[in-house]
Each structure stands twice: as C-alpha cells, then as structure tokens.
Amino acid sequence: MDRREFLHVLGMAAACGLPLTAFSARANAQTAARLYDLPRFGNTHLLHFTDCHAQLLPVYFREPNVNLGVADMSGRPPHLVGEALLKHFGIKAGTAEAHAYTFLDFEHAARTYGKVGGFAHLATLVKQMKASRPGALLLDGGDTWQGSATALWTQGQDMVDAGKLLGVDVMTGHWEFTLGAERVRHVVDNDFKGKIDFLAQNIKTADFGDPVFPPYVIKPINGVPVAIVGQAFPYTPIANPRYMTPDWSFGIQEETLQKAVDEARAKGAQAVILLSHNGMDVDLKLATRVRGIDAILGGHTHDGVPAPTIVSNAGGKTLVTNAGSNGKFLGVLDLDVKGGKVVDFRYKLLPVFANLLPADAEMQALITRVRAPYTEKLGEQLALTEGLLYRRGSFNGTFDQLVLEGLMAEKDTPIAFSPGFRWGTSLLPGEPILMEHLMDQTAITYPYTTVTEMTGETIKFILEDVGDNLFNADPYYQQGGDMVRVGGLSYTCDPNGRTGARISDMSIKGKPLDAAKTYKVAGWAPVSAEAKARGGEPIWDLMARYLRSRKVIKPMQLELPRLKGMEGNGGLA
Amino acid sequence: MDQTRRDVLRASGGASLFAMLAAAGLLRSGPTLAADWNKKAFESKNIKDALEALGAGSPADSADIVMTAPEIAENGAVVPVAAVSKIPGTESIAFLIAKNPTALAASFNIPSGTEPSVSTRVKLAQTTDVHVLVKANGKYYMTKKEIKVTIGGCGG
Numbered sequence: 001m002d003r004r005e006f007l008h009v010l011g012m013a014a015a016c017g018l019p020l021t022a023f024s025a026r027a028n029a030q031t032a033a034r035l036y037d038l039p040r041f042g043n044t045h046l047l048h049f050t051d052c053h054a055q056l057l058p059v060y061f062r063e064p065n066v067n068l069g070v071a072d073m074s075g076r077p078p079h080l081v082g083e084a085l086l087k088h089f090g091i092k093a094g095t096a097e098a099h100a101y102t103f104l105d106f107e108h109a110a111r112t113y114g115k116v117g118g119f120a121h122l123a124t125l126v127k128q129m130k131a132s133r134p135g136a137l138l139l140d141g142g143d144t145w146q147g148s149a150t151a152l153w154t155q156g157q158d159m160v161d162a163g164k165l166l167g168v169d170v171m172t173g174h175w176e177f178t179l180g181a182e183r184v185r186h187v188v189d190n191d192f193k194g195k196i197d198f199l200a201q202n203i204k205t206a207d208f209g210d211p212v213f214p215p216y217v218i219k220p221i222n223g224v225p226v227a228i229v230g231q232a233f234p235y236t237p238i239a240n241p242r243y244m245t246p247d248w249s250f251g252i253q254e255e256t257l258q259k260a261v262d263e264a265r266a267k268g269a270q271a272v273i274l275l276s277h278n279g280m281d282v283d284l285k286l287a288t289r290v291r292g293i294d295a296i297l298g299g300h301t302h303d304g305v306p307a308p309t310i311v312s313n314a315g316g317k318t319l320v321t322n323a324g325s326n327g328k329f330l331g332v333l334d335l336d337v338k339g340g341k342v343v344d345f346r347y348k349l350l351p352v353f354a355n356l357l358p359a360d361a362e363m364q365a366l367i368t369r370v371r372a373p374y375t376e377k378l379g380e381q382l383a384l385t386e387g388l389l390y391r392r393g394s395f396n397g398t399f400d401q402l403v404l405e406g407l408m409a410e411k412d413t414p415i416a417f418s419p420g421f422r423w424g425t426s427l428l429p430g431e432p433i434l435m436e437h438l439m440d441q442t443a444i445t446y447p448y449t450t451v452t453e454m455t456g457e458t459i460k461f462i463l464e465d466v467g468d469n470l471f472n473a474d475p476y477y478q479q480g481g482d483m484v485r486v487g488g489l490s491y492t493c494d495p496n497g498r499t500g501a502r503i504s505d506m507s508i509k510g511k512p513l514d515a516a517k518t519y520k521v522a523g524w525a526p527v528s529a530e531a532k533a534r535g536g537e538p539i540w541d542l543m544a545r546y547l548r549s550r551k552v553i554k555p556m557q558l559e560l561p562r563l564k565g566m567e568g569n570g571g572l573a
Numbered sequence: 574m575d576q577t578r579r580d581v582l583r584a585s586g587g588a589s590l591f592a593m594l595a596a597a598g599l600l601r602s603g604p605t606l607a608a609d610w611n612k613k614a615f616e617s618k619n620i621k622d623a624l625e626a627l628g629a630g631s632p633a634d635s636a637d638i639v640m641t642a643p644e645i646a647e648n649g650a651v652v653p654v655a656a657v658s659k660i661p662g663t664e665s666i667a668f669l670i671a672k673n674p675t676a677l678a679a680s681f682n683i684p685s686g687t688e689p690s691v692s693t694r695v696k697l698a699q700t701t702d703v704h705v706l707v708k709a710n711g712k713y714y715m716t717k718k719e720i721k722v723t724i725g726g727c728g729g
Contacts, residue, residue, distance in 0.1 A: 205579055207578070207579055208577065210578050210579070211577075212577070237647040238646075238647055240726075242647060242648065242725075247579070249653075250647065251643045251644075252644065255641070419726060462724060465723055466724075468723075469723060472721075476644040477644050477645060477719075477721055479645070479723075499700070
C-alpha cells in the first residue's frame with residue numbers, strides 16, 4: 001500500500017465509523033491524515049510499542065490525572081498531566097491528540113473519538129509505517145503476554161501468535177516472567193526461534209551470573225548496522241513472585257550494559273537503541289550515566305510521552321521515550337545516520353484510534369480464532385456501571401475502589417489493600433461490566449485473595465515501604481508501580497518526606513489507627529511462596545460474585561490520601 | 574544462551590567436578606588462619622565498634638573503591654555484593670552492614686600481587702547502608718551504598 005492508497009483507505013474507514021460523533025466523515029479523514037500521514041525522515045527506522053497488556057481488542061483507556069514526580073522528577077515529563085502536559089508539549093486542547101495523551105473531558109472525548117488500540121488496527125498502522133519506511137524494525141517493550149483473560153488462559157499463546165503476526169522483530173519483558181521461567185524459555189526457544197529476538201542483558205543466572213538471554217542484536221536497516229540492546233524490568237523478582245524465576249537475577253547493571261553497548265559499537269553498530277522496561281524515571285537517570293546509546297525506547301511506567309527527553313552524558317546525547325500502554329500508541333523513531341553516526345532524528349508517538357484505522361483482516365481473523373473457545377465466558381455480564389471506571393493514578397482509580405469495596409464486603413474486613421498495578425482498561429458510564437473487563441483488571445498467575453491480621457504499626461510500615469518504592473528521590477530505588485490502593489483507612493501522604501516518614505494521620509472510620517491494635521486486612525496478589533502454598537480464592541471469582549450481587553454499580557467515591565507539599569505539581573490535576 | 578555454567582556443572586556431575594577443583598588446588602583443607610580471626614570485630618554490634626576493633630578509626634571516603642551491589646535486594650537473605658579497590662597497596666577489603674545485628678559481615682586479606690577484587694553474599698535484615706572498608710599501606714578507606722530490602726509486590 002503506498003501513501004495515497006493508505007490515505008484513501010483511511011478516508012473510507014473514517015466514513016463508515018463513528019455514527020455517534022458530531023464530527024463529519026470528512027473531519028475524521030482529516031484527523032486520520034494529520035495523525036498518520038507521517039513523512040519519512042532519515043534512513044533508519046524503528047517502530048515501538050510497549051505494555052499492551054494483552055489487549056487484542058480496542059479499549060477505552062483513561063490517562064491519569066495524578067502522576068506525581070518528586071525531587072528531580074517533579075514537573076517534568078513523564079510527571080505532567082492534563083493541561084500541564086498539553087502546555088509543555090504544545091498540544092491543542094479538544095483535539096484527538098489531547099484526548100490520547102490526557103484524561104481531560106475523558107468521557108465526552110472517548111465517545112467522540114472512540115476506542116483506542118486493538119491489534120487489528122495496530123497491525124494496519126504498522127504495515128503502513130513499514131511500507132513508508134522500508135527496513136523498519138518493530139520493537140516490543142514487553143508486558144505483552146499478560147493483562148487479559150485469554151492471555152492468562154492460553155499462557156500467553158494468543159499474544160505470542162499475535163506478536164509474530166504483527167511482525168515483531170525484537171522483544172524484552174517483565175510480566176512475561178510471571179508465566180514462569182520455563183514458559184518464557186519455551187516460547188523463546190520454539191515459537192520465537194529464528195523470528196523474534198528476545199533480549200535482556202540484565203538477566204543472569206543467580207548462581208554464576210551467566211547470561212540467560214542474548215544482551216543485544218545487530219540488524220542492518222537500509223545498510224546501517226543498528227544494535228538493539230534489551231533491558232528487562234530490573235525489579236521483576238521483587239515486584240512479582242520470585243518463585244516464578246528462582247534461578248534468575250535481574251537488576252540495573254550499568255557496567256554490563258556499558259559493556260554491551262561498547263561491544264556492539266566495536267562490532268560496527270552505527271546506532272545503538274536500548275529497548276527498555278525500566279520505567280521512564282530510571283531510564284532518564286540511566287541515560288546520564290551510560291554512554292553510547294542513541295535512544296532509549298522505554299516502557300513499564302505506561303507514560304504516553306509525545307516527545308523524547310534529550311539527555312546529555314559523557315558520550316553525547318541520548319533520547320529517552322516512553323510509549324504508553326494497552327496498545328494505545330505506536331512510537332515511530334526515524335534516525336538519520338551519516339558518516340557512521342546518528343546526526344538527526346524525528347520522533348512521533350502515534351495514538352492508535354480504532355475508528356480511524358481499518359482493521360487488518362489477517363490479524364482480525366487471528367483474534368477471532370483465539371477468542372472463539374472463550375466467547376461465552378468472556379461475554380457474561382456481571383453488572384452495569386453508572387460511573388466511569390478506570391485504574392491509572394498515583395494513589396487510586398475507580399476500578400480499584402470497586403475492587404477494594406468488593407474485598408471488604410466479601411471478606412468482611414474493615415480495611416483492604418489492592419496493588420498499584422498500572423494496567424487495566426477503562427469503562428464508560430452506562431457500559432456493562434463483562435467478565436472480560438473484570439479479567440482486564442485481575443488476570444495474573446498469583447490471584448489469591450488474602451485476609452491478614454496486621455497491627456497498626458505493620459499497616460504503616462507497608463504504606464511507607466510501598467510509598468518509598470514510588471517516591472524515593474533516586475529513581476534506581478523505585479519500582480515503577482503506583483501506590484497501594486487502600487480501602488477503609490484514611491491517611492496523609494507527604495511524597496517529599498524521607499523514607500519511613502511520608503505517611504501520617506492514619507485513621508479508620510474517624511478513629512486514629514492504633515499502632516498496637518490488630519486489624520483484619522483483605523488483599524490480593526501476594527508475592528511470597530508461602531502465600532501461594534496457602535492459596536486463596538482468585539480475585540476474579542470474589543469480584544464476579546460481588547458484582548453479580550450488586551447488579552448496578554453506582555459512581556465510585558474515591559478514597560484518596562490527603563497530600564502534603566504537592567501544590568502546583570504538574571503531575572496533579 | 575547456549576550453555577550456562579550451571580548446565581556444565583550438571584552435565585559434568587558434582588563428584589568429578591569436586592575432584593577437578595581439588596586437583597587444581599581450588600579447594601583447600603587444612604589449617605585455617607584462626608590466629609587472624611578478629612573475634613571482637615566480628616562480634617561488634619555497630620559499625621563504629623567494628624571499625625574500632627579493626628583499628629580503622631575514622632576511614633577516609635574514597636572514590637577509588639568501586640562497589641557493585643543491587644539498589645534493591647531481590648532476596649534479603651542472599652544479597653550479592655562485590656568490591657574492587659584501585660588504591661595501591663591494598664591489604665584487605667571488608668564489608669560492614671550498618672543495620673545488621675553484627676556489623677562486620679566479611680573481611681578478605683589481599684596478599685601482595687593479588688588483584689584486589691572480591692565478591693560475596695550477605696544477609697540483610699532490613700534496608701541499610703553497606704560499607705566497604707579497604708586497608709591500604711596501613712591506612713583505611715571507605716565507601717558505601719544503600720541497599721533496600723522491601724516487602725515487594727504492588728509493582729507493574
């Protein structure tokens with residue numbers, strides 16, 4: 001398909017889409033052309049998606065209105081939301097782009113522009129970008145095999161097949177490892193063999209420190225040798241169960257990375273790209289310390305950042321990007337490599353609007369096929385939501401609030417904890433909550449629900465511990481999730497506080513939390529091997545029962561901490 | 574990757590490997606250097622007392638000690654730590670852990686002509702500074718890094 005044909009197809013798609021919108025077919029075609037008619041630049045091209053969390057179908061996804069950054073990360077990308085983000089990147093309010101990158105006027109804009117992502121629509125965009133950019137490589141930043149019911153039920157096979165069909169060339173990982181080391185090995189050694197390079201220079205055997213996966217690969221793009229180096233999520237065995245990968249050690253290993261970069265350069269690589277699952281704050285710090293990387297194509301923190309941050313280091317300059325989540329974006333990096341080095345670049349983070357990009361027939365057929373055995377189960381209506389349901393946010397989201405209320409009701413506890421996962425899609429007011437949507441929030445391999453007796457002191461310790469993983473001034477000490485969601489308990493949080501002194505004024509139903517008293521706390525997704533041995537009802541069974549009994553879910557009242565010292569922070573709207 | 578050392582060991586069998594290492598002189602038995610064991614230092618409850626027992630006083634901070642350790646421990650019970658000293662005349666390298674019940678975790682004597690590069694695993698009860706103490710030409714130098722021990726979970 002050449003550019004003219006592609007524009008024609010976009011026009012056709014726009015004409016038959018969106019009957020509900022106030023926008024004309026012509027306006028849609030104009031939007032599609034503005035977004036997707038991206039002129040080629042330079043001679044070396046990389047396409048990047050990350051953290052799709054197994055969302056094969058188009059979804060709604062609300063970007064956060066709270067994404068706090070502290071210390072050096074305060075007030076700069078990716079810690080900008082809403083108007084502050086639009087202003088920083090010069091994006092006009094009320095446009096399709098503004099809707100893609102921010103939460104602003106979410107419900108109305110979502111109804112106007114429709115769903116985002118979906119592998120069939122992403123495939124059309126990838127094909128077009130590959131057609132206009134011969135030799136382009138497609139990089140998958142990971143968190144691809146987890147996040148949906150079908151990915152869980154097929155052990156990621158649906159996404160392995162979809163990734164291959166999409167034409168992924170190189171991949172790294174994080175949640176992939178929660179399927180277990182053996183499953184990952186099996187896919188890499190069989191399904192991926194000769195097709196997709198799975199790279200991770202920072203995964204080594206725990207005993208001798210031997211590499212588990214290749215650290216990098218060098219591929220020619222239009223005659224330019226380009227090295228892709230893989231960086232898996234460094235804190236996988238801490239943020240997720242260590243028993244899933246007991247023989248592997250991860251971490252941020254600057255020396256190993258520097259060695260891989262230097263080695264690739266010595267072998268003739270004229271551009272070096274780090275395919276990273278570090279999270280953007282970690283990547284921004286890493287870019288100041290490791291030399292010789294031209295661009296870090298990053299993920300993990302799910303930040304849809306419209307333009308790269310340019311970081312200076314002893315070796316020159318490094319671009320740092322983050323490409324959002326849930327299949328909502330495709331990053332396009334064009335490099336001009338001349339005289340053996342990168343001399344210029346263009347970068348665009350393209351939103352994938354399902355109504356503006358026709359579905360790719362081949363991918364659509366695959367999706368239909370993998371879903372066929374499960375359609376009845378996926379389609380069960382559990383309840384109807386009257387309010388907007390979403391997850392993302394530094395402290396809480398309405399879908400998490402619903403999970404907290406379900407846990408407290410079903411487990412009969414005064415307090416509940418829910419992990420600060422950043423995946424999970426959004427539902428608009430008036431939409432049914434299907435089993436599929438519940439699984440989008442809960443589909444993990446350690447779904448056990450728990451009731452734990454904790455003293456007030458322990459509860460504070462946990463909030464401090466998780467808070468430090470989010471707000472430590474040094475990004476290398478952060479894990480990249482959001483704050484643990486807390487139901488039944490109110491507290492004050494001072495993100496700028498020192499470790500162990502961020503949480504205060506904890507109270508339960510108006511009464512101060514007693515450090516010595518024992519409280520029952522419901523939760524799910526425990527990471528210890530002991531918790532696995534104990535088992536516990538899967539969160540989706542508990543929540544399905546709760547939703548069926550409620551039938552209609554009223555708009556959620558979010559339980560949020562009182563914040564200290566965050567006035568004027570661009571990550572708070 | 575094709576083959577890790579774990580695979581090689583598995584294939585070669587434990588017994589024969591032991592014989593091989595023993596033959597190569599890599600495993601030593603016989604008298605240990607018990608006389609050098611600084612009981613007082615190893616039983617010190619905090620860094621200050623351990624430094625005193627070692628006769629290190631107040632060591633100078635040094636950028637010539639390169640410490641490799643994770644920022645966040647994957648398993649607090651076995652945390653890999655390593656140190657390389659670029660200070661000429663390095664005689665010993667020790668690891669001290671601020672918040673462990675006994676601070677001095679390990680001390681390595683570096684015979685003259687040996688590369689001053691050591692690694693070991695230490696147990697950390699909680700988030701703590703881990704110090705590397707180097708003795709070189711009779712003087713003491715130190716560097717440190719915080720290693721976080723977290724309850725985990727809630728990430729992603």
